[in-house]
Amino acid sequence: MREPHKRVAVLSPIAWRTPPRQYGAWETVASNVAEGLVARGWDVTLFASRDSVTRAHLHAVVDKGYEEDSAVDPKVAEYLHISEAFERAAEFDLIHSHYDFMALTYTRLIRTPVLTTIHGFSSAKIMPIYQKYRDGYFVSVSDSDRAAGLNYLATVYNGIDLSLYPLQDSRGEDLIFLGRIHPDKGVHLAIEVARLSGLRLIIAGIVQDEAYFREQIKPHLDDQNILYIGPVDVTGKNKLFARARALLHLNTIPERFGLVLVEANAAGVPVIAMDLGSCREVIKDGKTGFLVGNVAEAGRVLGRVSEIDRRVCRNRVRQHFSIDTMVEGYERVYSTIFDLETKRRS
Amino acid sequence: MREPHKRVAVLSPIAWRTPPRQYGAWETVASNVAEGLVARGWDVTLFASRDSVTRAHLHAVVDKGYEEDSAVDPKVAEYLHISEAFERAAEFDLIHSHYDFMALTYTRLIRTPVLTTIHGFSSAKIMPIYQKYRDGYFVSVSDSDRAAGLNYLATVYNGIDLSLYPLQDSRGEDLIFLGRIHPDKGVHLAIEVARLSGLRLIIAGIVQDEAYFREQIKPHLDDQNILYIGPVDVTGKNKLFARARALLHLNTIPERFGLVLVEANAAGVPVIAMDLGSCREVIKDGKTGFLVGNVAEAGRVLGRVSEIDRRVCRNRVRQHFSIDTMVEGYERVYSTIFDLETKRRS
Numbered sequence: 001m002r003e004p005h006k007r008v009a010v011l012s013p014i015a016w017r018t019p020p021r022q023y024g025a026w027e028t029v030a031s032n033v034a035e036g037l038v039a040r041g042w043d044v045t046l047f048a049s050r051d052s053v054t055r056a057h058l059h060a061v062v063d064k065g066y067e068e069d070s071a072v073d074p075k076v077a078e079y080l081h082i083s084e085a086f087e088r089a090a091e092f093d094l095i096h097s098h099y100d101f102m103a104l105t106y107t108r109l110i111r112t113p114v115l116t117t118i119h120g121f122s123s124a125k126i127m128p129i130y131q132k133y134r135d136g137y138f139v140s141v142s143d144s145d146r147a148a149g150l151n152y153l154a155t156v157y158n159g160i161d162l163s164l165y166p167l168q169d170s171r172g173e174d175l176i177f178l179g180r181i182h183p184d185k186g187v188h189l190a191i192e193v194a195r196l197s198g199l200r201l202i203i204a205g206i207v208q209d210e211a212y213f214r215e216q217i218k219p220h221l222d223d224q225n226i227l228y229i230g231p232v233d234v235t236g237k238n239k240l241f242a243r244a245r246a247l248l249h250l251n252t253i254p255e256r257f258g259l260v261l262v263e264a265n266a267a268g269v270p271v272i273a274m275d276l277g278s279c280r281e282v283i284k285d286g287k288t289g290f291l292v293g294n295v296a297e298a299g300r301v302l303g304r305v306s307e308i309d310r311r312v313c314r315n316r317v318r319q320h321f322s323i324d325t326m327v328e329g330y331e332r333v334y335s336t337i338f339d340l341e342t343k344r345r346s
Numbered sequence: 347m348r349e350p351h352k353r354v355a356v357l358s359p360i361a362w363r364t365p366p367r368q369y370g371a372w373e374t375v376a377s378n379v380a381e382g383l384v385a386r387g388w389d390v391t392l393f394a395s396r397d398s399v400t401r402a403h404l405h406a407v408v409d410k411g412y413e414e415d416s417a418v419d420p421k422v423a424e425y426l427h428i429s430e431a432f433e434r435a436a437e438f439d440l441i442h443s444h445y446d447f448m449a450l451t452y453t454r455l456i457r458t459p460v461l462t463t464i465h466g467f468s469s470a471k472i473m474p475i476y477q478k479y480r481d482g483y484f485v486s487v488s489d490s491d492r493a494a495g496l497n498y499l500a501t502v503y504n505g506i507d508l509s510l511y512p513l514q515d516s517r518g519e520d521l522i523f524l525g526r527i528h529p530d531k532g533v534h535l536a537i538e539v540a541r542l543s544g545l546r547l548i549i550a551g552i553v554q555d556e557a558y559f560r561e562q563i564k565p566h567l568d569d570q571n572i573l574y575i576g577p578v579d580v581t582g583k584n585k586l587f588a589r590a591r592a593l594l595h596l597n598t599i600p601e602r603f604g605l606v607l608v609e610a611n612a613a614g615v616p617v618i619a620m621d622l623g624s625c626r627e628v629i630k631d632g633k634t635g636f637l638v639g640n641v642a643e644a645g646r647v648l649g650r651v652s653e654i655d656r657r658v659c660r661n662r663v664r665q666h667f668s669i670d671t672m673v674e675g676y677e678r679v680y681s682t683i684f685d686l687e688t689k690r691r692s
Contacts, residue, residue, distance in 0.1 A: 071471075072471065073471035073472065075448075076447065076471055076472050076474065076475060079447070079475060080474060080475055080478065083451035083452065083454075083455075087454050087455065101422065101425070105428070106429065106452070106455065108429075108433050109429075109455035109456060110455060123419065125417075125418065125419035125422055126419065126422050128426060129426055
């Protein structure tokens with residue numbers, strides 16, 4: 001399957017550095033793909049912000065992620081960054097885009113095949129572009145997060161670097177929430193579960209919806225039982241995992257993948273997740289956590305957290321959600337594309 | 347100069363219909379270029395919203411201007427619309443883009459030459475894209491609105507359809523303001539002049555800066571001497587011109603071109619304009635209006651408005667700012683490009 005003589009361009013988003021310092025799921029996965037490919041001998045060029053950290057060749061036209069640099073107009077930065085990769089298409093055998101719908105609009109102007117990993121459909125309004133380019137090559141990050149009619153070659157689950165999230169020695173006492181502070185992520189439901197159970201809840205993540213934070217989260221913070229500690233980096237996540245009884249992920253809309261579920265499981269932390277979208281692909285109910293339908297159920301399964309074997313959680317991540325597993329998945333997809341392109345041209 | 351066997355794509359913006367129903371200067375000019383080229387025998391394809399009105403071949407991928415259709419995401423619409431023109435590049439001998447910096451990022455992926463008319467630099471943040479693509483083909487709409495280092499082939503002044511703005515029989519009594527309600531356009535200065543002079547001021551145009559309107563315009567409206575009548579179409583503009591003593595255009599930043607100055611002059615209405623940017627290219631001081639440096643000067647020259655010969659105003663527009671003059675200008679630029687491309691390829 002390996003074809004290390006092939007040159008691959010990995011097009012990462014530029015909202016944040018690749019890999020991100022804190023939040024930035026898409027940049028995290030693009031980084032893991034690039035580093036994983038390099039480790040397996042591929043010739044990889046990473047298109048990302050200039051402050052990115054990589055063992056691949058880095059090609060950058062913007063200095064910093066636009067979320068980290070107010071001097072930059074995101075629209076300008078995106079047009080510059082995306083087009084740059086396509087202008088250099090002839091240098092590559094494949095462009096692997098982790099960018100959103102925008103990159104698709106350049107794909108018909110070049111000869112190099114483009115694979116797009118769809119990390120999520122942010123809005124129904126972007127679907128006309130996916131529909132126009134539906135004959136392209138697509139990968140979904142979960143079986144559940146698929147749009148009808150697109151030419152999917154496979155689902156490739158996101159993979160994490162397990163060495164970043166060591167298995168914690170023992171179970172902690174607190175409930176934790178980790179993710180964007182946004183109604184989609186059900187932070188308010190996690191608070192309800194904490195109140196019902198009388199357990200402490202520690203909330204970490206960037207505030208993406210200010211009004212939601214102000215109205216539905218902040219009034220509950222008491223420095224005692226419901227705490228908000230802001231965004232956290234890898235070290236901060238591990239500190240949280242060390243004190244975690246369980247991670248609460250009571251998403252209110254279908255989850256696309258849920259990287260944080262995997263990170264928690266890697267550290268041996270059971271995950272209580274709403275049974276929506278990809279959660280049942282990531283969490284094995286009763287083995288690595290629990291899938292629930294509402295707050296009351298979430299409260300009930302808290303009593304069963306001790307049934308979860310921490311090593312089973314980690315092993316499942318190693319098997320299904322490691323960088324190696326992900327990169328092997330992409331290598332199979334790349335091979336398929338190279339075969340299809342060879343046939344198409346012969 | 348005419349090469350009607352050549353196929354030209356005119357890429358219009360899609361904020362509004364082409365031509366716009368009311369406001370939409372860039373779409374107005376793109377429309378005038380397309381219609382003017384058709385009238386002179388060129389094979390023209392206009393890329394614009396589907397509800398556009400044209401004698402050219404219309405190619406559309408979005409139904410309506412995104413400012414007129416809340417169902418559409420502007421970013422999505424722009425990516426779809428712009429890329430569509432470039433995907434069809436092989437069908438054309440030239441793409442004439444009236445789009446902003448975004449279209450430039452596709453130009454290196456096609457073989458068809460692209461001419462960009464820069465209708466204005468909306469922000470310093472877009473300059474990195476112009477600098478990257480500075481070797482492209484550019485036209486400025488006034489000598490004053492140029493950025494250093496770009497490969498300008500010419501200044502081609504915007505042209506209007508004079509038949510839309512007939513010469514008014516006689517001078518009206520009121521002062522008029524026509525344009526976006528935005529601090530750049532100095533609506534507040536026009537109000538000052540009206541108050542100083544005791545003349546009535548009628549303000550027309552879209553509100554682009556809500557806070558400015560609320561704080562600096564609305565408090566002065568009295569239904570008597572200072573009136574705001576909202577945006578106006580061509581009929582509305584002519585009604586305004588009929589009652590106009592002079593048009594006040596006391597812009598606070600350099601004007602890029604100032605289509606409304608030309609429309610007023612076409613109707614025989616003298617223009618009192620701030621001497622900033624292109625205004626001195628469009629208005630001939632003492633002949634078709636007056637160039638001033640501040641409100642006091644604007645007040646003083648009001649007494650000299652009777653010196654302005656209405657037919658001189660219109661004749662100057664016919665000579666320098668008509669569709670025919672503009673299209674002849676563009677035909678010269680197109681010829682230059684075809685010659686350069688022929689040399690480049692030989």
